Amino acid sequence: MPRFSANLGFLFADRSHGERIAAAAAAGFPAVEMHWPYEVPAATLRTALDRAGVRMLGINTPVGDRARGDNGLAAVPGREAEFAAAFDLALSYAVALGGTAVHCMAGVVAPDGREAAERTYVANLTAAADKAAAAGKTILIEPLNPRDAPGYFLADVEQAAAIVQATGRANVKIMFDCYHVQIVGGDVIRRFERVRPLVGHVQIAAVPSRAEPDEGELAYPAILAAFEAAGWDGFVGAEYKPRGRTEDGLGWMAAYPAAEAAAVAMGDAR
Template sequence: MPRFCANLTTLFTEVPLLERPALAAEAGFEAAEILFPFGTDATALDRALAGAGLPLVLINCPPSDPLDSQGPRGFAAVPGEEAGFRKALTRSLRYMDMLGARRLNVMAGVADGPEAAGVFADNMAWAAEAAKGRLLTIEPTNPADLPGCFLDDFSVALALLEEIGAPNLGLQFDAYHAHCITGDVPGTWEAVAPWVSHVQVAGAPDRHEPAGGDIDYPAFFRQLDAGGYDGWVSAEYFPRGATQDGLGWLPD
Protein backbone atom coordinates (compact mmCIF):
# COMPACT_ATOMS: atom_id res chain seq x y z
CA MET A 1 0.00 0.00 0.00
CA PRO A 2 1.34 3.49 -0.79
CA ARG A 3 2.63 5.85 1.86
CA PHE A 4 0.10 8.62 2.50
CA CYS A 5 0.77 12.20 3.48
CA ALA A 6 -1.70 14.94 4.40
CA ASN A 7 -1.95 18.25 2.61
CA LEU A 8 -2.20 20.54 5.62
CA THR A 9 -3.39 23.45 3.49
CA THR A 10 -6.62 21.70 2.54
CA LEU A 11 -7.12 19.20 5.40
CA PHE A 12 -7.82 19.79 9.10
CA THR A 13 -8.70 23.42 8.42
CA GLU A 14 -10.98 23.29 11.46
CA VAL A 15 -7.89 24.26 13.50
CA PRO A 16 -4.94 26.63 12.93
CA LEU A 17 -2.07 25.37 10.78
CA LEU A 18 0.29 24.71 13.69
CA GLU A 19 -2.25 22.32 15.23
CA ARG A 20 -2.82 20.32 12.06
CA PRO A 21 0.32 18.11 12.10
CA ALA A 22 -0.77 16.45 15.34
CA LEU A 23 -4.24 15.73 13.96
CA ALA A 24 -2.79 14.34 10.73
CA ALA A 25 -0.47 11.99 12.63
CA GLU A 26 -3.31 10.86 14.87
CA ALA A 27 -5.38 10.09 11.77
CA GLY A 28 -2.64 7.82 10.40
CA PHE A 29 -0.81 10.02 7.91
CA GLU A 30 2.95 9.55 7.83
CA ALA A 31 4.05 12.87 6.30
CA ALA A 32 2.76 16.28 5.32
CA GLU A 33 2.80 18.79 2.49
CA ILE A 34 1.93 22.47 2.78
CA LEU A 35 1.24 24.43 -0.37
CA PHE A 36 2.38 27.88 0.75
CA PRO A 37 3.95 28.02 4.23
CA PHE A 38 5.58 31.40 3.70
CA GLY A 39 3.34 33.41 6.02
CA THR A 40 3.93 31.06 8.97
CA ASP A 41 6.85 31.23 11.38
CA ALA A 42 9.22 28.57 10.06
CA THR A 43 10.64 27.67 13.47
CA ALA A 44 7.20 27.14 14.99
CA LEU A 45 6.04 25.14 11.98
CA ASP A 46 9.13 22.96 12.01
CA ARG A 47 8.60 22.31 15.71
CA ALA A 48 4.94 21.34 15.14
CA LEU A 49 5.86 18.92 12.36
CA ALA A 50 8.71 17.38 14.35
CA GLY A 51 6.49 17.01 17.41
CA ALA A 52 3.99 15.06 15.34
CA GLY A 53 6.72 12.97 13.72
CA LEU A 54 5.75 14.12 10.22
CA PRO A 55 8.40 14.95 7.61
CA LEU A 56 7.46 17.78 5.25
CA VAL A 57 7.65 16.33 1.76
CA LEU A 58 6.54 19.22 -0.46
CA ILE A 59 5.86 22.95 -0.70
CA ASN A 60 4.98 25.11 -3.72
CA CYS A 61 6.74 27.98 -5.45
CA PRO A 62 6.21 30.85 -5.86
CA PRO A 63 4.25 31.99 -2.81
CA SER A 64 0.63 32.76 -3.62
CA ASP A 65 -2.72 31.74 -2.22
CA PRO A 66 -4.04 28.57 -3.90
CA LEU A 67 -7.48 29.10 -2.41
CA ASP A 68 -7.87 32.59 -3.91
CA SER A 69 -9.62 32.16 -7.25
CA GLN A 70 -8.33 35.55 -8.36
CA GLY A 71 -4.73 34.97 -7.29
CA PRO A 72 -1.74 34.01 -9.44
CA ARG A 73 -0.83 30.40 -10.11
CA GLY A 74 2.90 30.89 -10.36
CA PHE A 75 4.85 32.62 -13.09
CA ALA A 76 7.68 30.32 -14.19
CA ALA A 77 6.39 30.46 -17.78
CA VAL A 78 5.31 34.11 -17.84
CA PRO A 79 7.43 36.33 -20.15
CA GLY A 80 8.74 39.40 -18.38
CA GLU A 81 8.61 37.79 -14.93
CA GLU A 82 11.97 36.04 -15.07
CA ALA A 83 13.59 38.15 -12.36
CA GLY A 84 10.57 37.81 -10.07
CA PHE A 85 10.49 34.06 -10.58
CA ARG A 86 14.14 33.64 -9.69
CA LYS A 87 13.73 35.76 -6.57
CA ALA A 88 10.70 33.70 -5.52
CA LEU A 89 12.47 30.43 -6.17
CA THR A 90 15.48 31.51 -4.12
CA ARG A 91 13.16 32.44 -1.25
CA SER A 92 11.36 29.09 -1.55
CA LEU A 93 14.65 27.19 -1.40
CA ARG A 94 15.44 28.95 1.88
CA TYR A 95 12.09 27.83 3.29
CA MET A 96 12.78 24.31 2.08
CA ASP A 97 16.01 24.26 4.01
CA MET A 98 14.49 25.78 7.16
CA LEU A 99 11.63 23.26 7.18
CA GLY A 100 13.53 20.26 5.86
CA ALA A 101 11.11 20.02 2.93
CA ARG A 102 12.06 17.38 0.38
CA ARG A 103 10.42 18.76 -2.77
CA LEU A 104 9.49 22.08 -4.30
CA ASN A 105 6.68 22.11 -6.84
CA VAL A 106 7.25 24.92 -9.35
CA MET A 107 4.09 26.48 -10.79
CA ALA A 108 4.09 27.62 -14.42
CA GLY A 109 1.46 30.36 -14.30
CA VAL A 110 -0.90 31.76 -16.92
CA ALA A 111 0.80 32.01 -20.31
CA ASP A 112 0.81 30.45 -23.77
CA GLY A 113 2.70 30.33 -27.02
CA PRO A 114 6.31 29.76 -28.07
CA GLU A 115 7.71 32.64 -26.03
CA ALA A 116 6.18 31.22 -22.85
CA ALA A 117 7.56 27.77 -23.69
CA GLY A 118 11.05 29.24 -24.02
CA VAL A 119 10.76 31.20 -20.78
CA PHE A 120 9.53 28.11 -18.92
CA ALA A 121 12.38 25.96 -20.25
CA ASP A 122 15.00 28.59 -19.39
CA ASN A 123 13.58 29.18 -15.92
CA MET A 124 13.33 25.49 -15.11
CA ALA A 125 16.85 24.77 -16.31
CA TRP A 126 18.05 27.62 -14.08
CA ALA A 127 15.93 26.34 -11.18
CA ALA A 128 17.27 22.80 -11.45
CA GLU A 129 20.81 24.13 -11.24
CA ALA A 130 20.00 26.51 -8.36
CA ALA A 131 18.27 23.71 -6.44
CA LYS A 132 21.05 21.15 -6.61
CA GLY A 133 20.72 18.77 -3.70
CA ARG A 134 16.95 19.32 -3.60
CA LEU A 135 14.09 17.88 -5.65
CA LEU A 136 11.83 19.93 -7.93
CA THR A 137 8.57 18.95 -9.60
CA ILE A 138 6.26 20.39 -12.24
CA GLU A 139 2.55 19.57 -12.31
CA PRO A 140 0.08 19.55 -15.23
CA THR A 141 -3.24 21.05 -14.11
CA ASN A 142 -6.59 21.00 -15.86
CA PRO A 143 -7.80 24.11 -17.72
CA ALA A 144 -11.28 24.06 -16.19
CA ASP A 145 -9.94 24.64 -12.68
CA LEU A 146 -6.95 26.78 -13.70
CA PRO A 147 -7.85 28.58 -16.95
CA GLY A 148 -4.93 29.71 -19.05
CA CYS A 149 -2.28 27.82 -17.11
CA PHE A 150 0.66 27.08 -19.42
CA LEU A 151 1.20 23.55 -18.12
CA ASP A 152 -2.18 22.00 -18.95
CA ASP A 153 -1.11 18.79 -20.68
CA PHE A 154 1.17 15.89 -19.77
CA SER A 155 2.86 15.91 -23.17
CA VAL A 156 4.09 19.46 -22.54
CA ALA A 157 5.49 18.45 -19.16
CA LEU A 158 7.28 15.36 -20.50
CA ALA A 159 8.79 17.32 -23.39
CA LEU A 160 10.24 19.83 -20.92
CA LEU A 161 11.61 17.14 -18.60
CA GLU A 162 13.27 15.40 -21.53
CA GLU A 163 14.70 18.67 -22.85
CA ILE A 164 16.24 19.71 -19.52
CA GLY A 165 17.26 16.23 -18.40
CA ALA A 166 18.03 17.30 -14.83
CA PRO A 167 18.12 14.42 -12.32
CA ASN A 168 16.50 16.57 -9.61
CA LEU A 169 13.52 17.62 -11.78
CA GLY A 170 10.51 15.31 -11.96
CA LEU A 171 6.76 15.15 -12.45
CA GLN A 172 4.05 15.69 -9.87
CA PHE A 173 1.09 13.47 -10.77
CA ASP A 174 -2.24 14.74 -9.48
CA ALA A 175 -4.77 12.01 -10.24
CA TYR A 176 -7.68 14.46 -10.07
CA HIS A 177 -6.07 16.73 -12.67
CA ALA A 178 -5.08 13.70 -14.76
CA HIS A 179 -8.69 12.56 -14.81
CA CYS A 180 -9.89 16.01 -15.84
CA ILE A 181 -7.26 16.30 -18.59
CA THR A 182 -7.32 12.79 -20.07
CA GLY A 183 -10.25 10.92 -18.56
CA ASP A 184 -7.91 7.95 -18.08
CA VAL A 185 -5.96 7.91 -14.83
CA PRO A 186 -4.59 4.34 -15.19
CA GLY A 187 -3.47 4.86 -18.77
CA THR A 188 -1.94 8.26 -18.06
CA TRP A 189 -0.07 6.83 -15.09
CA GLU A 190 1.42 4.07 -17.21
CA ALA A 191 2.61 6.64 -19.75
CA VAL A 192 4.27 9.01 -17.29
CA ALA A 193 5.21 6.87 -14.26
CA PRO A 194 8.98 6.85 -14.93
CA TRP A 195 9.02 10.63 -14.48
CA VAL A 196 6.87 10.82 -11.35
CA SER A 197 8.34 11.62 -7.95
CA HIS A 198 5.19 12.75 -6.12
CA VAL A 199 1.48 11.86 -6.33
CA GLN A 200 -1.63 13.71 -5.18
CA VAL A 201 -5.21 12.42 -4.97
CA ALA A 202 -8.71 13.85 -4.75
CA GLY A 203 -12.12 12.63 -5.79
CA ALA A 204 -13.66 13.52 -9.15
CA PRO A 205 -15.62 15.42 -10.21
CA ASP A 206 -15.93 17.46 -6.99
CA ARG A 207 -12.38 17.30 -5.55
CA HIS A 208 -13.60 15.94 -2.24
CA GLU A 209 -12.47 12.71 -0.54
CA PRO A 210 -10.78 10.16 -2.86
CA ALA A 211 -13.59 7.63 -2.54
CA GLY A 212 -16.41 6.78 -4.92
CA GLY A 213 -16.83 9.21 -7.78
CA ASP A 214 -15.24 8.81 -11.19
CA ILE A 215 -11.79 7.54 -10.14
CA ASP A 216 -11.32 3.99 -8.85
CA TYR A 217 -8.80 4.78 -6.16
CA PRO A 218 -8.41 1.28 -4.69
CA ALA A 219 -7.46 0.12 -8.19
CA PHE A 220 -5.12 3.09 -8.63
CA PHE A 221 -3.36 2.35 -5.34
CA ARG A 222 -2.91 -1.27 -6.42
CA GLN A 223 -1.49 -0.02 -9.72
CA LEU A 224 1.06 2.12 -7.85
CA ASP A 225 2.11 -0.89 -5.78
CA ALA A 226 2.33 -3.17 -8.80
CA GLY A 227 4.55 -0.68 -10.62
CA GLY A 228 6.90 -0.26 -7.66
CA TYR A 229 6.11 3.38 -6.91
CA ASP A 230 7.71 4.14 -3.55
CA GLY A 231 7.07 7.88 -3.24
CA TRP A 232 4.41 9.70 -1.27
CA VAL A 233 0.72 9.90 -2.11
CA SER A 234 -0.69 13.16 -0.81
CA ALA A 235 -4.32 13.68 0.16
CA GLU A 236 -4.89 17.08 -1.48
CA TYR A 237 -8.66 17.44 -1.42
CA PHE A 238 -11.37 19.61 0.09
CA PRO A 239 -13.35 17.63 2.69
CA ARG A 240 -17.11 17.60 2.43
CA GLY A 241 -17.35 18.26 6.17
CA ALA A 242 -15.01 17.85 9.12
CA THR A 243 -11.77 16.24 7.92
CA GLN A 244 -11.87 13.43 10.47
CA ASP A 245 -15.37 12.43 9.39
CA GLY A 246 -14.23 11.73 5.82
CA LEU A 247 -11.15 9.59 6.42
CA GLY A 248 -12.81 6.23 5.85
CA TRP A 249 -10.97 5.98 2.51
CA LEU A 250 -7.56 5.98 4.25
CA PRO A 251 -6.23 2.41 4.49
CA ASP A 252 -5.19 1.15 7.92
Protein backbone atom coordinates in the same frame (compact mmCIF):
# COMPACT_ATOMS: atom_id res chain seq x y z
CA MET B 1 0.87 -0.59 0.46
CA PRO B 2 0.30 3.12 -0.21
CA ARG B 3 1.92 5.60 2.14
CA PHE B 4 -0.32 8.64 2.42
CA SER B 5 0.70 12.21 3.13
CA ALA B 6 -1.76 14.88 4.24
CA ASN B 7 -1.89 17.99 2.07
CA LEU B 8 -2.44 20.69 4.65
CA GLY B 9 -3.56 23.21 2.08
CA PHE B 10 -6.93 21.42 2.15
CA LEU B 11 -6.92 19.01 5.09
CA PHE B 12 -7.46 20.34 8.62
CA ALA B 13 -7.70 23.79 7.03
CA ASP B 14 -9.87 25.19 9.85
CA ARG B 15 -6.75 25.38 12.04
CA SER B 16 -3.43 27.19 12.10
CA HIS B 17 -0.55 25.61 10.20
CA GLY B 18 1.02 24.28 13.38
CA GLU B 19 -2.27 22.81 14.53
CA ARG B 20 -2.77 21.19 11.13
CA ILE B 21 0.57 19.39 11.49
CA ALA B 22 -0.42 18.06 14.91
CA ALA B 23 -3.84 17.00 13.63
CA ALA B 24 -2.32 15.14 10.67
CA ALA B 25 0.01 13.30 13.02
CA ALA B 26 -2.87 12.42 15.35
CA ALA B 27 -4.79 11.04 12.37
CA GLY B 28 -1.87 8.78 11.56
CA PHE B 29 -0.30 10.48 8.54
CA PRO B 30 3.49 9.95 8.56
CA ALA B 31 4.10 12.92 6.26
CA VAL B 32 2.57 16.23 5.25
CA GLU B 33 2.79 18.67 2.36
CA MET B 34 1.74 22.31 2.14
CA HIS B 35 0.74 24.87 -0.44
CA TRP B 36 1.97 28.25 0.81
CA PRO B 37 3.23 28.26 4.41
CA TYR B 38 5.02 31.58 4.11
CA GLU B 39 3.03 33.58 6.65
CA VAL B 40 4.47 31.35 9.38
CA PRO B 41 8.20 31.45 10.22
CA ALA B 42 9.98 28.33 9.02
CA ALA B 43 11.47 27.75 12.47
CA THR B 44 7.97 27.66 13.98
CA LEU B 45 6.82 25.08 11.47
CA ARG B 46 9.95 23.00 11.96
CA THR B 47 9.29 22.90 15.69
CA ALA B 48 5.74 21.69 15.01
CA LEU B 49 6.99 19.00 12.63
CA ASP B 50 9.60 17.77 15.08
CA ARG B 51 7.11 17.75 17.94
CA ALA B 52 4.57 15.80 15.87
CA GLY B 53 7.12 13.37 14.48
CA VAL B 54 6.06 13.73 10.85
CA ARG B 55 8.13 14.57 7.80
CA MET B 56 7.61 17.39 5.34
CA LEU B 57 7.38 16.64 1.64
CA GLY B 58 6.70 19.43 -0.84
CA ILE B 59 5.64 23.06 -0.85
CA ASN B 60 4.59 25.37 -3.69
CA THR B 61 6.35 28.46 -4.93
CA PRO B 62 4.43 31.68 -4.19
CA VAL B 63 1.86 32.37 -6.91
CA GLY B 64 2.67 36.04 -7.43
CA ASP B 65 -0.11 38.62 -7.29
CA ARG B 66 -3.59 37.10 -7.25
CA ALA B 67 -5.07 40.54 -7.96
CA ARG B 68 -3.23 40.46 -11.31
CA GLY B 69 -4.51 36.98 -12.04
CA ASP B 70 -1.23 35.27 -11.20
CA ASN B 71 -1.16 31.54 -10.54
CA GLY B 72 2.57 31.06 -10.47
CA LEU B 73 5.40 32.74 -12.38
CA ALA B 74 7.76 30.10 -13.77
CA ALA B 75 6.42 30.24 -17.34
CA VAL B 76 5.58 33.94 -17.49
CA PRO B 77 7.96 35.89 -19.79
CA GLY B 78 9.31 39.12 -18.38
CA ARG B 79 8.92 38.09 -14.77
CA GLU B 80 11.98 35.92 -14.42
CA ALA B 81 13.41 37.95 -11.55
CA GLU B 82 10.15 37.62 -9.61
CA PHE B 83 10.14 33.89 -10.16
CA ALA B 84 13.75 33.59 -9.01
CA ALA B 85 12.92 35.43 -5.79
CA ALA B 86 9.82 33.30 -5.24
CA PHE B 87 11.78 30.12 -5.82
CA ASP B 88 14.58 31.17 -3.49
CA LEU B 89 12.02 31.75 -0.74
CA ALA B 90 10.39 28.36 -1.35
CA LEU B 91 13.74 26.58 -1.41
CA SER B 92 14.78 28.23 1.85
CA TYR B 93 11.59 26.93 3.47
CA ALA B 94 12.08 23.45 2.02
CA VAL B 95 15.60 23.32 3.44
CA ALA B 96 14.55 24.66 6.84
CA LEU B 97 11.62 22.24 7.08
CA GLY B 98 13.52 19.20 5.89
CA GLY B 99 11.25 19.02 2.85
CA THR B 100 11.96 16.97 -0.23
CA ALA B 101 10.62 19.08 -3.10
CA VAL B 102 9.48 22.45 -4.39
CA HIS B 103 6.55 22.61 -6.79
CA CYS B 104 7.30 25.41 -9.27
CA MET B 105 3.96 26.83 -10.34
CA ALA B 106 3.92 27.73 -14.02
CA GLY B 107 1.38 30.52 -14.19
CA VAL B 108 -1.26 31.83 -16.58
CA VAL B 109 -0.23 32.48 -20.18
CA ALA B 110 -2.16 33.92 -23.13
CA PRO B 111 -2.81 31.45 -25.98
CA ASP B 112 -0.65 33.45 -28.40
CA GLY B 113 2.26 33.54 -25.95
CA ARG B 114 2.79 29.85 -25.37
CA GLU B 115 5.97 29.48 -27.43
CA ALA B 116 7.77 32.20 -25.49
CA ALA B 117 6.30 30.84 -22.26
CA GLU B 118 7.76 27.40 -22.92
CA ARG B 119 11.23 28.85 -23.44
CA THR B 120 10.87 30.87 -20.23
CA TYR B 121 9.58 27.86 -18.31
CA VAL B 122 12.41 25.57 -19.36
CA ALA B 123 15.06 28.20 -18.59
CA ASN B 124 13.56 29.01 -15.19
CA LEU B 125 13.17 25.34 -14.26
CA THR B 126 16.72 24.55 -15.32
CA ALA B 127 18.14 27.32 -13.14
CA ALA B 128 15.89 26.33 -10.25
CA ALA B 129 16.86 22.67 -10.60
CA ASP B 130 20.54 23.52 -10.28
CA LYS B 131 19.87 25.44 -7.07
CA ALA B 132 17.67 22.63 -5.77
CA ALA B 133 20.25 19.97 -6.61
CA ALA B 134 22.84 21.80 -4.54
CA ALA B 135 20.43 21.53 -1.59
CA GLY B 136 19.46 17.91 -2.33
CA LYS B 137 15.90 18.80 -3.36
CA THR B 138 13.59 17.89 -6.24
CA ILE B 139 11.68 20.25 -8.53
CA LEU B 140 8.08 19.27 -9.25
CA ILE B 141 5.84 20.52 -12.04
CA GLU B 142 2.11 19.77 -11.99
CA PRO B 143 -0.36 19.88 -14.88
CA LEU B 144 -3.57 21.63 -13.77
CA ASN B 145 -6.87 21.13 -15.54
CA PRO B 146 -8.33 24.16 -17.35
CA ARG B 147 -11.66 23.91 -15.54
CA ASP B 148 -10.05 24.69 -12.18
CA ALA B 149 -7.11 26.72 -13.52
CA PRO B 150 -8.13 28.55 -16.72
CA GLY B 151 -5.19 29.63 -18.84
CA TYR B 152 -2.62 27.72 -16.79
CA PHE B 153 0.38 26.99 -18.99
CA LEU B 154 0.86 23.34 -17.99
CA ALA B 155 -2.27 21.30 -18.57
CA ASP B 156 -1.44 17.69 -19.40
CA VAL B 157 0.99 14.97 -18.46
CA GLU B 158 2.48 14.59 -21.93
CA GLN B 159 3.34 18.29 -22.05
CA ALA B 160 4.89 17.98 -18.59
CA ALA B 161 7.03 15.03 -19.72
CA ALA B 162 8.33 17.06 -22.67
CA ILE B 163 9.18 19.98 -20.38
CA VAL B 164 11.00 17.72 -17.91
CA GLN B 165 13.07 16.21 -20.71
CA ALA B 166 13.83 19.66 -22.16
CA THR B 167 15.42 20.77 -18.90
CA GLY B 168 17.90 17.91 -19.00
CA ARG B 169 17.89 17.82 -15.20
CA ALA B 170 17.35 14.55 -13.33
CA ASN B 171 15.82 16.31 -10.32
CA VAL B 172 12.93 17.82 -12.31
CA LYS B 173 9.90 15.54 -11.96
CA ILE B 174 6.15 15.44 -12.60
CA MET B 175 3.59 15.81 -9.84
CA PHE B 176 1.02 13.30 -11.08
CA ASP B 177 -2.27 14.50 -9.60
CA CYS B 178 -4.88 11.90 -10.59
CA TYR B 179 -7.69 14.43 -10.19
CA HIS B 180 -6.25 16.77 -12.82
CA VAL B 181 -5.11 13.93 -15.09
CA GLN B 182 -8.58 12.37 -15.15
CA ILE B 183 -10.22 15.66 -16.08
CA VAL B 184 -7.66 16.25 -18.85
CA GLY B 185 -7.92 13.09 -20.90
CA GLY B 186 -8.54 10.28 -18.41
CA ASP B 187 -6.81 6.90 -18.91
CA VAL B 188 -5.02 7.50 -15.61
CA ILE B 189 -3.28 4.14 -15.22
CA ARG B 190 -1.87 3.90 -18.76
CA ARG B 191 -0.74 7.51 -18.76
CA PHE B 192 0.99 6.98 -15.41
CA GLU B 193 2.77 3.91 -16.77
CA ARG B 194 4.05 5.88 -19.77
CA VAL B 195 5.60 8.65 -17.69
CA ARG B 196 6.46 6.61 -14.58
CA PRO B 197 10.24 7.27 -14.71
CA LEU B 198 9.54 11.01 -14.67
CA VAL B 199 7.07 11.02 -11.76
CA GLY B 200 8.23 12.56 -8.49
CA HIS B 201 4.99 12.63 -6.50
CA VAL B 202 1.40 11.36 -6.74
CA GLN B 203 -1.76 13.04 -5.46
CA ILE B 204 -5.38 11.89 -5.26
CA ALA B 205 -8.89 13.31 -4.92
CA ALA B 206 -12.35 12.31 -6.11
CA VAL B 207 -13.45 13.31 -9.60
CA PRO B 208 -15.40 15.47 -10.26
CA SER B 209 -16.03 16.69 -6.69
CA ARG B 210 -12.40 16.88 -5.50
CA ALA B 211 -13.68 15.52 -2.19
CA GLU B 212 -12.50 12.41 -0.32
CA PRO B 213 -11.16 9.75 -2.72
CA ASP B 214 -14.03 7.34 -2.09
CA GLU B 215 -16.58 8.60 -4.62
CA GLY B 216 -16.88 9.57 -8.26
CA GLU B 217 -15.16 8.34 -11.38
CA LEU B 218 -11.89 6.89 -10.08
CA ALA B 219 -11.48 3.57 -8.27
CA TYR B 220 -8.40 4.44 -6.28
CA PRO B 221 -7.73 1.02 -4.71
CA ALA B 222 -7.31 -0.38 -8.24
CA ILE B 223 -5.40 2.67 -9.48
CA LEU B 224 -2.91 2.71 -6.62
CA ALA B 225 -2.42 -1.05 -6.91
CA ALA B 226 -1.55 -0.52 -10.58
CA PHE B 227 0.82 2.31 -9.69
CA GLU B 228 2.55 0.06 -7.18
CA ALA B 229 2.82 -2.69 -9.80
CA ALA B 230 4.43 -0.13 -12.10
CA GLY B 231 7.08 0.52 -9.47
CA TRP B 232 5.70 3.48 -7.54
CA ASP B 233 6.79 3.26 -3.88
CA GLY B 234 6.69 6.93 -2.96
CA PHE B 235 4.09 8.81 -0.96
CA VAL B 236 0.57 9.46 -2.24
CA GLY B 237 -0.64 12.92 -1.32
CA ALA B 238 -4.21 13.23 -0.04
CA GLU B 239 -4.96 16.57 -1.69
CA TYR B 240 -8.72 16.77 -1.54
CA LYS B 241 -11.33 19.17 -0.21
CA PRO B 242 -13.11 17.42 2.68
CA ARG B 243 -16.89 17.22 2.54
CA GLY B 244 -16.94 18.33 6.18
CA ARG B 245 -14.62 18.00 9.14
CA THR B 246 -11.41 16.32 7.95
CA GLU B 247 -11.40 13.69 10.71
CA ASP B 248 -14.96 12.67 9.88
CA GLY B 249 -14.02 11.85 6.29
CA LEU B 250 -10.99 9.62 6.81
CA GLY B 251 -12.99 6.43 6.39
CA TRP B 252 -11.66 6.17 2.82
CA MET B 253 -8.44 4.80 4.30
CA ALA B 254 -10.32 1.60 5.21
CA ALA B 255 -9.88 0.56 1.57
CA TYR B 256 -6.15 0.22 2.33
CA PRO B 257 -6.09 -1.98 5.46
CA ALA B 258 -2.33 -1.93 5.95
CA ALA B 259 -2.19 1.86 5.69
CA GLU B 260 -5.18 2.22 7.97
CA ALA B 261 -3.62 -0.13 10.54
CA ALA B 262 -0.41 1.90 10.44
CA ALA B 263 -2.42 5.08 10.94
CA VAL B 264 -4.31 3.61 13.87
CA ALA B 265 -1.09 2.37 15.45
CA MET B 266 0.51 5.79 15.05
CA GLY B 267 -2.54 7.44 16.56
CA ASP B 268 -2.50 5.07 19.51
CA ALA B 269 1.20 5.70 20.06
CA ARG B 270 0.46 9.39 20.38
